[in-house]
Amino acid sequence: MVARRSLRPPQTALVLGGGSDIAAACVAALAGHGLRTAVLAARDPDAARARMAAATDRVDLVPIRWDVLDTGALDDLWSTTTQAVGTPDVVLCAVGSLGHHAGLGMSPTDVEAMARTNYAAPAAALAYVAERLAADPGDGRAMVVLSSVAGVRPRRSNFVYGSSKAGLDSFARGLGDALHGSGVRMLVVRPGFVRSRMTTGLDPAPFATDPEVVAGAVARAVAGGRDGVLSVPPLLGPLFAVLANLPRGLWRRIAGDR
Numbered sequence: 723m724v725a726r727r728s729l730r731p732p733q734t735a736l737v738l739g740g741g742s743d744i745a746a747a748c749v750a751a752l753a754g755h756g757l758r759t760a761v762l763a764a765r766d767p768d769a770a771r772a773r774m775a776a777a778t779d780r781v782d783l784v785p786i787r788w789d790v791l792d793t794g795a796l797d798d799l800w801s802t803t804t805q806a807v808g809t810p811d812v813v814l815c816a817v818g819s820l821g822h823h824a825g826l827g828m829s830p831t832d833v834e835a836m837a838r839t840n841y842a843a844p845a846a847a848l849a850y851v852a853e854r855l856a857a858d859p860g861d862g863r864a865m866v867v868l869s870s871v872a873g874v875r876p877r878r879s880n881f882v883y884g885s886s887k888a889g890l891d892s893f894a895r896g897l898g899d900a901l902h903g904s905g906v907r908m909l910v911v912r913p914g915f916v917r918s919r920m921t922t923g924l925d926p927a928p929f930a931t932d933p934e935v936v937a938g939a940v941a942r943a944v945a946g947g948r949d950g951v952l953s954v955p956p957l958l959g960p961l962f963a964v965l966a967n968l969p970r971g972l973w974r975r976i977a978g979d980r
């Protein structure tokens with residue numbers, strides 16, 4: 723991860739997937755660094771507002787009904803966002819779908835839905851937003867994409883989810899390179915297992931953590947003007963660099979059915 727010059731603290735945010743538990747914790751953590759207003763783009767804006775309000779009362783919330791699969795709605799999303807906060811200082815993409823099974827046995831329809839929800843549609847939204855941030859970079863803006871260590875190496879139990887996160891991760895890193903010099907920086911966040919609504923009912927993986935821990939790392943990185951890849955907890959970065967290169971048989975044994 724690369725440190726940049728210090729920047730004006732972010733005051734406004736657009737959250738894609740505004741109902742996410744990790745996003746709620748990120749907004750609360752960013753409030754401690756000066757965030758004042760967050761636009762929450764969510765399938766269920768009332769639920770998103772309630773979840774976010776439970777996490778922090780220090781940020782004005784602007785909930786908008788939005789579905790990532792509706793790429794035709796991006797103009798409306800942007801227009802409502804800029805009317806509310808101008809060009810946002812931070813755009814956080816927290817859209818994701820895991821379910822309790824993301825591997826063999828999924829129907830073609832479900833595979834396509836997962837690939838679209840976790841990769842194709844967020845990628846379209848990020849490309850759209852990036853152009854507009856780059857056209858108005860202000861004192862420096864940040865895009866934050868919640869990727870996952872699941873994208874570093876596919877596992878038999880969740881390769882559909884993992885591969886779609888790998889696609890989004892690669893897309894975001896490439897987009898970050900394309901934005902280099904524009905005043906817009908890209909932070910790609912790779913959490914391990916996080917105890918959130920997404921993982922309710924699942925056995926925690928080793929190094930499981932909480933949304934607040936991910937959020938603290940994200941807020942410090944954003945406020946510190948950092949970009950690049952951020953693994954949470956940090957140990958997962960070097961660990962997965964090793965795991966990604968293990969022989970397949972050994973990896974299958976280590977990953978097991980999880």
Ligand SMILES: NC(=O)c1ccc[n+]([C@@H]2O[C@H](COP(=O)([O-])OP(=O)(O)OC[C@H]3O[C@@H](n4cnc5c(N)ncnc54)[C@H](OP(=O)(O)O)[C@@H]3O)[C@@H](O)[C@H]2O)c1
Pocket residue numbers: 738739740741742743744745763764765766788789790791815816817818819839868869870871912913914915916917918919920921
């Ligand atoms: N929890 C983990 O272990 C973990 C680990 C690594 C990475 N991540 C990533 O972190 C991000 C946030 O996850 P989380 O743990 O906070 O889980 P979460 O609370 O379930 O958040 C995921 C959000 O994505 C939204 N979403 C799903 N499909 C959508 C659609 N078609 N249009 C708009 N929004 C949609 C959900 O909306 P609704 O509120 O309407 O359901 C939900 O608010 C995700 O990208 C996830 O892949 C999570």
